Every structure is written in structure tokens, then in C-alpha cells.
Amino acid sequence: MVKAVVGANWGDEGKGKITDMLAKKADIIIRFQGGANAGHTIINDYGKFALHTLPSGVFYGHTTSIIGNGVALDVPVLFNEIQSVIDRGVPAPKILVSERAQMVMSYHKNFDAYEEERLGGKSFGSTKSGIAPFYSDKYAKIGFQVSELFDEELLKEKVIRIATQKNIMLEHLYHKPLIEPDKLYQELMEYKEMIRPYVCDTSLYLYEALKEGKEILLEGQLGTLKDPDHGIYPMVTSSSTLAAYGAIGAGIPPYEIKQVIAVCKAYSSAVGAGAFVSEIFGEEADELRRRGGDGGEFGATTGRPRRVGWFDCVASKYGCRLQGATDVAFTVLDVLGYLDEIPVCTGYEIDGEMTTEFPVTHLLEKAKPVWKKLPGWKCDIRGIKTYEELPENCRRYVEFIEEQLGYPITMVSNGPGRDDIIYRG
Numbered sequence: 001m002v003k004a005v006v007g008a009n010w011g012d013e014g015k016g017k018i019t020d021m022l023a024k025k026a027d028i029i030i031r032f033q034g035g036a037n038a039g040h041t042i043i044n045d046y047g048k049f050a051l052h053t054l055p056s057g058v059f060y061g062h063t064t065s066i067i068g069n070g071v072a073l074d075v076p077v078l079f080n081e082i083q084s085v086i087d088r089g090v091p092a093p094k095i096l097v098s099e100r101a102q103m104v105m106s107y108h109k110n111f112d113a114y115e116e117e118r119l120g121g122k123s124f125g126s127t128k129s130g131i132a133p134f135y136s137d138k139y140a141k142i143g144f145q146v147s148e149l150f151d152e153e154l155l156k157e158k159v160i161r162i163a164t165q166k167n168i169m170l171e172h173l174y175h176k177p178l179i180e181p182d183k184l185y186q187e188l189m190e191y192k193e194m195i196r197p198y199v200c201d202t203s204l205y206l207y208e209a210l211k212e213g214k215e216i217l218l219e220g221q222l223g224t225l226k227d228p229d230h231g232i233y234p235m236v237t238s239s240s241t242l243a244a245y246g247a248i249g250a251g252i253p254p255y256e257i258k259q260v261i262a263v264c265k266a267y268s269s270a271v272g273a274g275a276f277v278s279e280i281f282g283e284e285a286d287e288l289r290r291r292g293g294d295g296g297e298f299g300a301t302t303g304r305p306r307r308v309g310w311f312d313c314v315a316s317k318y319g320c321r322l323q324g325a326t327d328v329a330f331t332v333l334d335v336l337g338y339l340d341e342i343p344v345c346t347g348y349e350i351d352g353e354m355t356t357e358f359p360v361t362h363l364l365e366k367a368k369p370v371w372k373k374l375p376g377w378k379c380d381i382r383g384i385k386t387y388e389e390l391p392e393n394c395r396r397y398v399e400f401i402e403e404q405l406g407y408p409i410t411m412v413s414n415g416p417g418r419d420d421i422i423y424r425g
């Protein structure tokens, strides 16, 4: 059986923590999209880790971690991440990398940085991890697939072809150093040695695992609102963040995904540019940012301060719908314990009209939040183990949001640790 853990918001909802927690009972954990441009923060018995490429299940001895074909594989980042986990006392994880995954090359990162530089103030706020140039090349059919590392004749011809094409842009648009085919070939050979022990026909492996009744987790990166089709285009990421894409990015049948856990954070946060209707500013925002997550709302990869806001029912309802949520995991609720009242965005006003349906980008940019204030609970809820023990106003907050979403909140996370979880009904 396959479960997907995916984001219903803009990312950073706490998917890593939920995956790490569910991984206890899972056999296989798969990353199916995205690259090293976002991170998951996980706190467990070994300490605190910021993972960018490895799935959040690597800390258990019994799990196999898979980098699926849909991932933008940054080989040196993966290699270093495996090493850093081992260096900190975690038993060597069992890792498989899809032979059909494609690799982020150093020129992808350069192109990412050059394009941000060229756009100046109009940039997308890219993390410069090469993700957009990587996926552009994948779909333009000029990417490097892991399997191709083992076909040296093909590679020799391909590095020349790609350098010729890329160098036109480097010379005439960006005025930057050109790609030397020999160096590119060398880079590929280095990646080959790093990745060799892990390469696998992972879709076949998963086919066998499903036949044996193994428990499989798909771990998403970012969230619905960063999906290239259904998100806030063009301020989105370059691969689908939806559970449905898990089937493609892992190479499994879509009907095997039986449970979709949409992770929703009890308030909002976002990185990068783009309309963010329930965003807050000034002192109010600084306080939430400081108290947020575990040690503040700052990007796990970039350290950038995240934009923060109150819970957005419109965006989150849409986020759950596009994920096809069977369950909602409602996270970071403990952070809100300091507030007398908690504003919640229950609708958008666009050109004088009220709506609770999430609009396309040009309308979203005009949307103004409609607020409702709920009473706070003014205490620390960490350590509470059952739903009934939560303060009444806290339960009211959860139940109000559940009603607005129209999807069942079956898990409430009240702390960053593995065991800080309350199951409901």
C-alpha cells in the first residue's frame, strides 16, 4: 500500500516530520519530484537534520530510501548528504537511485544564477539550485539520465552537442564563461563513480515490493501552491508537487496510492515571490516568524526569512482538493499558543466580490483577505497526547478549520519531535 505525504500550502508545512514519523511503520520511502532546492528539517534521536535530497526515512535501519525518476538529482549533494548522516552516527542508510532519474549539472546552477542576475528586481527568487534550467532541459530532451553515464560513446557525442547549444546563450545572452565539453565529460565521470553503488531499476523494485505487500511512502517537496499547473504560476517550482505525480515520479500505478496525507500548517509561510493573500507584516509578522516552526521561520536550504501570515482557508481548501486529500495533518499548532485571538482568512474579496474559491494568478494578485478572529488558548500544548486534552479554544480552532477545508484533520502535530502527534477519529 502506498501513502503520499504532500504539502497543501506553499511548502515547509512539516512534511519531513510527518514522513519521519510514518516511516517507523514503512518499508520504503520515495522522493518523487523536486531537487535540493528545498529542505526538510527533522528532529529525532540522532539530533537535528536538514535534508535536501534524501527522503526523511533514512534514519531508520529498516527502511529503503529511493530517489525516484522524477527528482532533479544533484549527485554531489546526495553524496555529501549520505556522508553527513553517517558521520553523525546514523547507520548507513539503504539508498536506491532510479536509473531513469536525470542529473542537475553544474551548468544548470550557473544558468539559474545568470538568469536571476539578468532579471534583477523581476527575478523569481530562485534558490539557484539549477532546478528550473534542469527541468527545462529534461523536457527539451537534452538532459542527462543516470543510465546514460554507463554509455560512454553516447556521452562523448552528447557533451559536444549540449555545449554547442548552451554556449550560444552563455556567449550572447549572459556574457559568461563557456562550457568546455571535456570538463563536462569529466564532471559526468565523477558523478558516475559517486552514484554507481545506488543505481537501480526502481520501478521494477517497487513493482516487486507492492506484490509483497510492502508499505511505501511518497514524500513530496513544496506544496500545491507551488505546482506548475495548479499553483501560483509563474511563481511556482518546475516539477509537480501533487500526490498524483507521485505515481509518475516513482514509477508506480496511480491506483496504488491509497492514502493522501495533505500536510497543512496552522498558520501560513512562504518563500520566494508571488501573491500571498493572508501575509502579515511588521511586528506581528516578526513575532510569528520568530516563534514559528522549530527555532523560527527561516529557509532550511537558504536561511532566508520566510514570509508569514495567518491561516488561509481558501488556499488550503484548494491545496487539499488538488492533492486529493484523504487525511489532513495539521501541523505546528503549538506555535499559536501565545495569541489572545487568532485571525483566519476565510475568504477573498476580488473586485468587490467575495469568494472562497482559489483564483488564477492575475485575480489572486487583486485578492484582499476576509478575516475571522478566533479566540486563542494562551497556553503551551506541547506534550499533550490526546485530542480531548487540548484546550477547548484549541479544539475549536482545529474544528473551525476542518469545516472550512471540508477534509478531515486526522492528525494534529503539536511539536517538532517524532512523538508530538495527536491522532483524531
Ligand code: GDP
Residues within 6 Å of the ligand: 007, 011, 012, 013, 014, 015, 016, 017, 038, 039, 040, 041, 042, 043, 222, 292, 293, 294, 295, 300, 331, 332, 333, 334, 335, 413, 414, 415, 416, 417, 420
Ligand atoms: P517540510 O519541508 O514540509 O518538511 O517542512 P520544513 O522542515 O521546512 O519546516 C517545518 C519546520 O517546522 C521544521 O523546522 C520542523 O522541525 C518544524 N515542525 C514540524 N512540525 C512541527 C510542530 O508541530 N510544531 C513545531 N513547533 N514545529 C514543527
